[in-house]
Amino acid sequence: MFIAKSIQAEHKDLIHDVAYDFHGRRMATCSSDQHVKIWDLVDGEWRCSARYKVHVGSVWRVNWAHPEFGQVIATCSFDRTTAVWEELPGDAGEKGQWVKRGNLVDSRTSVTDVEFAPKHLGLQLATCSADGVVRIYEAPDVMNLSQWTLQHDIPCKLSCSCVSWNPSRVHPPMIAVGSDDNNPSAGGKVHIFEYNDNTSRKWLKAETIMTVTDAVRDVAFSPNLGRSYHLLAIASKNVTIVTLKPLATKKEPSATACTKFEIHQVAQFEDHQSQVWRLSWNVTGSILASSGDDGCVRLWKANYLGNWGCISVLKGDGSAPQQSLTEKSNKSNLGSSAGTSVENNSGGARYLHLGPVAQANHVPWH
Amino acid sequence: MADLDSLQMIGVPGKSCLAYGCQMKWGLGNQLFVFADSSQKPSKDKPSSLGSPEFIHEANWDTDMHTPVARKLVNEAHDIFISLQNNVDTEDKQYQMLKHSAAYRSIIKACVMDIQLALKQCTSEDDRMAFETQLQLFEAVELIWSFCEILYVSVLPAGALISQLQQWMRLHFTESDRLAHEALRGSNPQNAEGYWPAVYGLIFQGRITEALQVLSVHPERDSEHFKLIEQLLRRMPVYAANSGLSIGEFENKWRYWQEECVERLRDGSFMAHPCLEVICQILCGEDEVFAAHSDLLGTWYCLMVARLFYQNPAIKVFDLQYATQFCVDAYGGLSNLQPWDSILLAAVEFDIHQVIRECSSSFGNWWFASHLTDLLQHCGKLESHTLHFGSTLREFLLLEFATSLLSHHSLWQIGILYLDHCSEFGRFYIEEFVERIPIETERKAQKVLKICEERDLQPQIRSICKSMGMRSLHNKHLGAALSWSLRSKDVNFVTFIAEKFLNEYSESGGFIDLEVLDHLGSSMLLSSKLTFLGKYREFHRLYEExxxxxxxxxxxxxxxxxxxxxxxxxxxxxxxxxxxxxxxxxxxxxxxxxxxxxxxxxxxxxxxxxxxxxxxxxxxxxxxxxxxxxxxxxxxxxxxxxxxxxxxxxxxx
The missing domain is CATH 1.20.58 (Methane Monooxygenase Hydroxylase; Chain G, domain 1)
Known part of the structure; x- marks a missing residue:
């Protein structure tokens, strides 16, 4: 593994989230500077095609909708709103403009996470907020994104930090919600909600993962790959991976009952030795990436016997980045804070082979 | 079972990543984006003090197979792989396996030669380094592959095993040829530094005729000692499967001959000539002489083959493992083994699991491990193990290999063909990946759709068509949008686009993209709006005509x-x-x-x-x-x- 290139993001403040579109050819970044930037991969280089102010507070998360619905992103912010943005058609060669299609203002506190539902559920959006409410919005007419209706609000009682949709096509709609409540006595911090389509047409709590009682910063369902169980990763003081196996229920749909699950913890890693902040599965759900307060990104993978292990660690080493973009002369900015100026090192090797491993680009067996 | 020794630490450049720690997001395939973390609680909304420009770093891995030389290997190996899968159940399975194994070896060899050629032509130092690493890697791959082929794929009768191993050694270790060649070129070959090592080397490899040739240039060739040693060498029994000699008879002959050698050594025939005495010691299979020449032999496995040839020429495959200890010790024991040496050791010990494990970690790509495992699994060598992981392991490695191909802009197609042969997860991998393949051109879209159609991935086809339709709509290509929407069979979408056409007509009084409208055919019936649009256009056409x-x-x-x-x-x-x-x-x-x-x-x-x-x-x-x-x-x-x-x-x- 090696760092192939570095992109200068030029946000005026810390980046909170980066999101890639479905094909990995477009990227959206959001930052405390209240702006979103859209990047396009042109001839192997990332170029910023749009930058616009989206909120009046820090923008926490940004998420792309499936390309079936066009070029659409959602952002959520400290300013208590969630916004949906669509790129307007541009003339050939010219980059389109982004317009706000939806402004979802139901939350009374900071909106901490936003995620589009898997596309087989249509254009739906889940948000969660610090006051402990998960909201499900839907654009009933996918051709008209200016109409968003609040379909459900699900009270969670605890301050919510993250939400994740289960991508499975065969299971009823399901989300996992994590809470960053610090009080261990408040019980399990990850709740599983399931949409009951048969009778109540409501989201009901199916399970609480009781083993995780510390503050949870991120949850992520893995792509299903036809498995009979669901795989959920939880970022807490450690990285926890649990399987949720639906228990066979009686045939007749009962009014209130949700699917019950057999919950089994398959892995727990303390390697970060600190709060874990973010989790992300790769496309096929074979590798999980986690980042924590130890400043490392760690990659986790199961071997053929189903045993999980760490395969790689990425850590900042303070060396000068290899820039792929021609750096704009931005001297005033660089000079303003001593010690943070970045030396531009555009010559030299094509790749930076880093780390003490002889064969820099192999991921070892474990 | 995380192996901490092999755990990789990757440095991420940039001051902010050091100061704030890292944060990540996945790209497509083996692509990870890393940027400075902002682990502040979402309840604070203070602008941070950091004023420097932020960087996002892109990390890649498993890109070994993306170089032009390796790409050729990938393409050719794929053909063999498919042919192998199709020949698994034939009657002459044994022969087929051997044939395919040889085919794999030949493309590895071709790859090695390509790299050698590229190495000659390359000018920059960086490239040279890269090529040299690759060359070493593929030479090792070929060495290990052919070794495994001898042990696992070909079923050799006792006796034939050693001669196979000798041939393998001759192909890969040509040091004694070089020495002999150098010595013979000089005017006084017998005084050349490499003369005797060349003779010993050739005899170690069992190449008697060549050894005799080198000896024949010695000025004392007509002396008694030389005549005697020549006689001994000439009379060495050679086992050949078709000679009509049973293995027992061969062993007897061999014993008689070796007893004679021992006799000669004892009676001091070569006392006067220490070099010839060494030769005789080799012929007698004396341990000391092998250990003393470990430098000349180079590696533990060369030592093993040479020693076995003179000590136990009729050895069977499963007994090889008992001969390793001495050889490994001669090179300083297990701790001094190079990674590739230990792979071969594991192979001799029939610890295939370990072989595959080490192959996966020693080589920067999954190509070797996955193909070798596939071959061995089809040979039934994995199932005989205590654990029934054979097919799981094969699939695991193939999935890894395919994933590394899927990150590439053109090799992804081959990756998909490999996934076809992963019975458990292959299809799901394809489902997840195929929709995400970046589609830049119409042609690529057709290619991806064809792949989907061949595998009957209907939801994916609809989704891709719809995304393409949306994109065409976005770029204001209504006609293309309509044809894509028709392929997606999404009624709402079709209606929406038909509506757009009608609006366009209302505004401009004319139709655009006539070719699409005039050739709607029966797909017109998908939506009533579209039916109207098509018929109305037909009316205009009739009127114009x-x-x-x-x-x-x-x-x-x-x-x-x-x-x-x-x-x-x-x-x-x-x-x-x-x-x-x-x-x-x-x-x-x-x-x-x-x-x-x-x-x-x-x-x-x-x-x-x-x-x-x-x-x-x-x-x-x-x-x-x-x-x-x-x-x-x-x-x-x-x-x-x-x-x-x-x-x-x-x-x-």
Missing amino acids: REFKAAASLLLALLTAKIAPPRFGMTLLLDALPLLQSESIIFTSEETYELMHCLEEINISRRLKAKKAAKDDAMDEDVDKEKLDLMKLGLARNLARAIVHEGTNFDMF
Whole structure:
């Protein structure tokens, strides 16, 4: 593994989230500077095609909708709103403009996470907020994104930090919600909600993962790959991976009952030795990436016997980045804070082979 | 079972990543984006003190197979892989496996030669380094592959094993050839530094004829010692499977011959000539002489083959493992083994699991481990293990290999073909990946769709078509958007685009992207809006081609069948106006009545609407009134003409 290139993001403040579109050819970044930037991969280089102010507070998360619905992103912010943005058609060669299609203002506190539902559920959006409410919005007419209706609000009682949709096509709609409540006595911090389509047409709590009682910063369902169980990763003081196996229920749909699950913890890693902040599965759900307060990104993978292990660690080493973009002369900015100026090192090797491993680009067996 | 020794630490450049820690997001395939973390609690909203520009770093891995040289290997290996999968159940399986193994080896060899060629031509130091690493890697791959082939794929009778191993050694270790060649080139070969090592080396490898050739240039060749050693060498029994000699008989012959050698050594025939004495010691298979020449032999496995040849030429595959200890110790024990040496050791010990494990971690790619495992699994070598992980392990490695290909802009197609042969997860991998393949061109879209169609991935096909349709719509290519939407079979989407076409018509009075509209065929029936659009365009075409009669009846059908959107009612009627006013009579009286009926209906619905809308469009009303009057006049005139005409015509009969 090696760092192939570095992109200068030029946000005026810390980046909170980066999101890639479905094909990995477009990227959206959001930052405390209240702006979103859209990047396009042109001839192997990332170029910023749009930058616009989206909120009046820090923008926490940004998420792309499936390309079936066009070029659409959602952002959520400290300013208590969630916004949906669509790129307007541009003339050939010219980059389109982004317009706000939806402004979802139901939350009374900071909106901490936003995620589009898997596309087989249509254009739906889940948000969660610090006051402990998960909201499900839907654009009933996918051709008209200016109409968003609040379909459900699900009270969670605890301050919510993250939400994740289960991508499975065969299971009823399901989300996992994590809470960053610090009080261990408040019980399990990850709740599983399931949409009951048969009778109540409501989201009901199916399970609480009781083993995780510390503050949870991120949850992520893995792509299903036809498995009979669901795989959920939880970022807490450690990285926890649990399987949720639906228990066979009686045939007749009962009014209130949700699917019950057999919950089994398959892995727990303390390697970060600190709060874990973010989790992300790769496309096929074979590798999980986690980042924590130890400043490392760690990659986790199961071997053929189903045993999980760490395969790689990425850590900042303070060396000068290899820039792929021609750096704009931005001297005033660089000079303003001593010690943070970045030396531009555009010559030299094509790749930076880093780390003490002889064969820099192999991921070892474990 | 995380192996901490092999755990990889990757440094991420940039001050902010050091100061704040890292954060990540996945790209497609083996692509990870890393940027400085902002682990602040979402309850604070203070701008941070960091003022420097932020960087996002892109990390890649498993890209070994993306170099041009390796790409050729990947392409060719794939053909062999597919052919192997198809020949698994044939009767001559054993032969097929061997054939395919040899085919793999030949492309590895070709790859090695390609790299050697590239190395000669390359100019930059960086490239040279990269090529040299690759060369070493692939040479090792070939060495290990052929070794495993001898042990696991070919089923060799005792006796034949050693000769196979010797051949393998000759192919890969040519040091003694080089020494001999150098020595013979000089004027005094016997005094050359490499003369005797060359002779020993050749004898170690069992190449008696060549050894004799080198000896024959020695000036003392006619001396008694030389004659004697030559005699011993010449009389060495050679095992050949087709010689008619049974292995027992061969062993007997060998024993007699070696006893003679021992006799000669004991009676001091070579005392005067220490170099010849060494040769005789080798022939007697004395341990000391092998250990003493470990430098010349180079590696533990060369030592093993040489030693076995002179100590136990009829050894069986499973007994090889008992011969390793001495050889490994001669090179300083297990701890001094190089990674590739230990792979071979594991292979000899029949610890295939360990072989595959080490192959996966020692080579920067999954190509070798996955193909070797696939071959061994088909040979049934994995299942015989205590754990029944054979097919799981094979699939695991193939999935890894395929994933590393899927990150590449052109090799992804091969990756998909590999996934086809992963019975458990392959299809799901394809499902997840195929939709995400970046589609830059129409041609690539067709390629991806073909792949989906071959595998009957209907949801993916629909999704890709719809995404393409959305993109065309975004780029204002309505015609392309329509054809994509038709392929996606999404009724709402088709209706939406048909609507766009009609709007376009209302605004400009003409149709765009005629080729698509004129060739809708039966797909027109997908949505009633589209049916109307298609038929209405057909009307225009007929009108342009002056097929007035057909145009008129189509128009009437459109009006009476009520598939036209309400707002188009008036437009359709106005389209009838020129037909009504034409010189010849096109609408019959009956048809005219129907038209009048339609007009009346439209009129009524309009008035109802106007009442609701509280007359805020007085202007429109006036325009419509004018049109209505014109229409009424046209209809009345045509009716009169038609009745008169029909009356006259009727009279004629």
